[in-house]
Amino acid sequence: MSAYEIAAYIRKHDLPAVLATLINVEGHSYRKPGAVMLFHEGGTLGSLSPGCLESDLQLRTEEIWESGRPETVEYDMRTSDDFSWGEAVGCGGKIKVVLEPVRGELRRLLAEASTQMDGGKSLLLRRSRTPGGYAYSLEEASSVPQKRQGQRQYGRSDGDEAVFATPLVPKPRLVLFGAGQDSRPVAELASRSGFRIAAADWREGPLMSGFPAGERALCLPEEAPERLNIGSGDYVLICSHQLQRDRQFLERVIPRRPKYIGIIGSKARIGLLLDGLEKPESLHAPVGLPIGADGPEEIAVSIVAELIQVRRADNRLKQKGDDRVENCRNLFGGRAEHSDGGVQSFKEAVAGRRPRERRAR
Known part of the structure; x- marks a missing residue:
């Protein structure tokens, strides 16, 4: 609390x-x-x-x-x-x-x-x-x-x-572009995990029919980043499943440099969506941790887990000065490292093997 x-x-x-x-x-x-x-x-x-x-x-x-x-x-x-x-x-x-x-x-x-x-x-x-x-x-x-x-x-x-x-300190904000049925579990789980929820959609029905968001913007995709004043501290999830609409939103949100941009969809669709655009460092596409999720609820778990990973990265790893965000996926009692500095992967944790030796820098 x-x-x-x-x-x-x-x-x-x-x-x-x-x-x-x-x-x-x-x-x-x-x-x-x-x-x-x-x-x-x-x-x-x-x-x-x-x-x-x-x-x-x-x-x-x-x-x-x-x-x-x-x-x-x-x-x-x-x-x-x-x-x-x-x-x-x-x-x-x-x-x-x-x-x-x-x-x-x-x-x-x-x-x-x-x-x-x-x-x-x-x-x-x-x-x-x-x-x-x-x-x-x-x-x-x-x-x-x-x-x-x-x-x-x-x-x-x-x-x-x-x-x-x-x-x-306020809760970080998650902005969902697309208020469909598959984004509802993400909004609900993210809210319980410490995020404020905002949603934008050009369709009145999905957005205004009880979608669990504290902020709502009913507008065209290219207007949404400004309407919601998306900034560098925000987390953004693109999930409208309309290629042209997603592209219009993405083109306007990238210059605002949000902390996280996630895109739901296949690699082929994401390739089309990003064609001709410079990929920002904050991009996560396909979105979510690779846990083999199937169905809206499990996919929501993988997405929110990744949001938490990014949110905690500055406090847990970057302050050590030599680990990247991706290393959060390694496990050892909730930390990325053993006391001797070695890093233990998920497979090693399950198998009970010693961690990999840290590479010399």
Whole structure:
């Protein structure tokens, strides 16, 4: 559960709630600094641990809500002979959590942030300690990559909770050109996997008959990129199955350099569609991971898996400096590499063989 979903909940529900933010970690932790969790009357959103801390935090929320004052809680689970946390702790580190009653200025700013994130803006919610709690401010994030920017802002190096911030980053947007029956499962699964959905079509029937999209553009193919303001952070899937219409849309969307362009169709059809066009680096055609998918639902799984692969690539591999996006398809406990730097392919993982040696560069 991200800060995006929590802010969206706050905007829609005017109910007592307490926000928990992990601001400092020493040693191992299930979640990283900046992770957030919401305690509300109906239950919880998100998590900060594998389940070992939430009940203790929950006990503190009523008093925090009634007092209207934030509280800082520290958990030290580094002692191996301390059995008070039970077997499920899975952390072994020291963490610091700030609990804040969601009321007044904090509630207002979270609701405002939710609206701005729906418009594609990335924000920072800053806190500064005051005698009565915190002073809050909301500002648009700079061009610094969101993950690294947020980590620098969570708290001071000594773990002081007096000044910290939470990055509020919108969900990436998936734009579907073509609102047919085979694109509906993609939209539904992508929405559940953390994407905002937009759809464009020149046919009113498919687009307006309950297609699961937050944004809709009923227009000619060549008008769609501008109508939806497609930009470099967007993911685009071309799936209208009309060669001429797809071509018209593709010609207009390529100059906008979206992060991902996927095309549904056979290699022969894609060849015709791309004839005479310069292939962008972000092109995935045919679309989807090669899992042998058959039928709309399985094809949707392969497509959304590829979307997630591209979305996670910057955080997981590019920061290492020497692996390409394609290596995300290699497996080792959710990572691309062994601790010795070798890369294990899917076939090697199934066969139980050692990974390939990394090529010298």
